[in-house]
Amino acid sequence: MPFELSEEEKAIQRTVREFARKELAPFVAQIEEEDEIPPIVSEKLKELRITGLPFEEKYGGVGSTFTSFIVAVEELGQVCPPIANLPMEGVMTSLALRRFGTEEQKKKYMIPLVKGEKKACWAFTEPATGSDPRAFETRAVLDGDEYVLNGTKRFASGVFTADFATIFAKTKGDKIGAFIAETGGEGFIRGKRVRLMGMRGLATGDLILENFRVPTENVLGKDDEGFKVLLEIEAESRIRSAALSVGMAQAALDEAVAYSKQRYQRGHPISDFLSIKWQLAEMAMKVEAARYLVYRCAYQRDQGKSIRKDSAIAKLFCSTTAREVTSISLQVHGCYGYTKEFKIERLYRDAKLNEVAGGNADIQRVIIANELLQ
Numbered sequence: 001m002p003f004e005l006s007e008e009e010k011a012i013q014r015t016v017r018e019f020a021r022k023e024l025a026p027f028v029a030q031i032e033e034e035d036e037i038p039p040i041v042s043e044k045l046k047e048l049r050i051t052g053l054p055f056e057e058k059y060g061g062v063g064s065t066f067t068s069f070i071v072a073v074e075e076l077g078q079v080c081p082p083i084a085n086l087p088m089e090g091v092m093t094s095l096a097l098r099r100f101g102t103e104e105q106k107k108k109y110m111i112p113l114v115k116g117e118k119k120a121c122w123a124f125t126e127p128a129t130g131s132d133p134r135a136f137e138t139r140a141v142l143d144g145d146e147y148v149l150n151g152t153k154r155f156a157s158g159v160f161t162a163d164f165a166t167i168f169a170k171t172k173g174d175k176i177g178a179f180i181a182e183t184g185g186e187g188f189i190r191g192k193r194v195r196l197m198g199m200r201g202l203a204t205g206d207l208i209l210e211n212f213r214v215p216t217e218n219v220l221g222k223d224d225e226g227f228k229v230l231l232e233i234e235a236e237s238r239i240r241s242a243a244l245s246v247g248m249a250q251a252a253l254d255e256a257v258a259y260s261k262q263r264y265q266r267g268h269p270i271s272d273f274l275s276i277k278w279q280l281a282e283m284a285m286k287v288e289a290a291r292y293l294v295y296r297c298a299y300q301r302d303q304g305k306s307i308r309k310d311s312a313i314a315k316l317f318c319s320t321t322a323r324e325v326t327s328i329s330l331q332v333h334g335c336y337g338y339t340k341e342f343k344i345e346r347l348y349r350d351a352k353l354n355e356v357a358g359g360n361a362d363i364q365r366v367i368i369a370n371e372l373l374q
């Protein structure tokens with residue numbers, strides 16, 4: 001399959017790389033220390049027009065490709081994974097609106113999200129279910145020209161600052177509907193924030209819905225099409241998650257190369273030892289293969305091809321790679337890698353997220369196998 005980044009995509013890659021290193025890197029230590037992403041970072045991402053990259057100009061977007069967005073996430077991920085994760089909270093809702101929204105919904109919700117003026121969260125997961133969409137309990141009951149939603153959502157990333165939320169709820173029996181809602185009204189209760197192992201600054205937590213009313217015109221697609229919305233947008237989100245993993249893995253490799261050249265043992269830089277060279281080569285091989293899978297999948301998405309299987313392959317391979325490569329890099333750093341003085345300690349914790357969130361690694365295996373066996 002022939003593909004290469006276009007001149008525009010390469011230019012966006014360069015711009016984001018320079019911007020991230022100059023404008024965002026100075027916030028990394030503060031985010032790690034305070035476990036909060038300061039609002040100025042969102043302002044800077046808005047300046048970069050990151051949330052607009054894959055969307056049409058008529059909806060406030062840049063009019064570039066999905067690949068541009070993916071490349072941008074990878075670049076941000078090399079500098080600060082929690083910052084790289086931030087735009088996706090709104091982009092998932094924008095993608096859902098573009099695919100399933102009415103023109104009215106697009107004007108009201110998608111345009112401000114695409115422009116980075118508003119934020120959104122994606123509320124699917126519940127206390128009793130992560131991987132089994134049919135098992136959740138939140139229900140939407142039709143009452144006149146409104147739906148009344150009751151239930152609890154878990155791990156709703158960005159819920160504490162979101163202006164809009166995409167909420168999934170059962171409508172007819174086991175059928176699921178997807179709703180675009182304005183946050184903060186009566187019955188929209190922000191719950192407890194969950195403390196995480198890594199990705200400090202990523203604010204995720206519970207959303208409790210108590211007789212929360214959503215107008216019928218806010219259904220995305222039909223009120224029994226939520227599962228379709230979920231499957232399609234989660235597939236796109238998997239490529240984004242995979243790109244973030246590649247960014248983290250590349251950063252871990254860069255750290256290992258730099259450290260191995262400046263750490264001396266027995267009168268030599270440790271990079272002279274064959275065992276270290278092997279580890280560097282092993283990391284480079286994995287990172288390149290992972291990047292290839294991500295770019296290929298993003299390209300397929302831009303060509304309008306099905307990405308269900310390939311996005312699962314990319315997410316599975318890249319999240320595994322990020323976990324393995326950060327671990328090897330930490331090993332190259334020796335005991336200094338285990339200290340807070342070195343970036344690899346943070347990357348090692350951050351990288352694990354993508355193996356468990358956004359669809360567990362085992363669930364990616366299930367998706368891949370099911371597609372093969374169809």
Ligand SMILES: Cc1cc2nc3c(=O)[nH]c(=O)nc-3n(C[C@H](O)[C@H](O)[C@H](O)COP(=O)(O)OP(=O)(O)OC[C@H]3O[C@@H](n4cnc5c(N)ncnc54)[C@H](O)[C@@H]3O)c2cc1C
Binds near residue numbers: 196353356
């Ligand atoms: C930091 C963070 C942010 C998140 N952000 C969001 C968000 O914004 N919105 C949102 O909706 N969710 C979010 N999530 C939730 C997350 O995407 C899901 O919870 C996760 O993908 C799966 O959930 P689980 O581990 O609870 O799954 P479970 O289904 O409880 O899985 C537990 C274990 O069982 C295995 N398992 C389950 N079913 C099968 C099966 N059929 N076959 C084989 N193995 C199986 C899994 O692989 C896993 O090892 C977030 C999670 C985290 C940690």
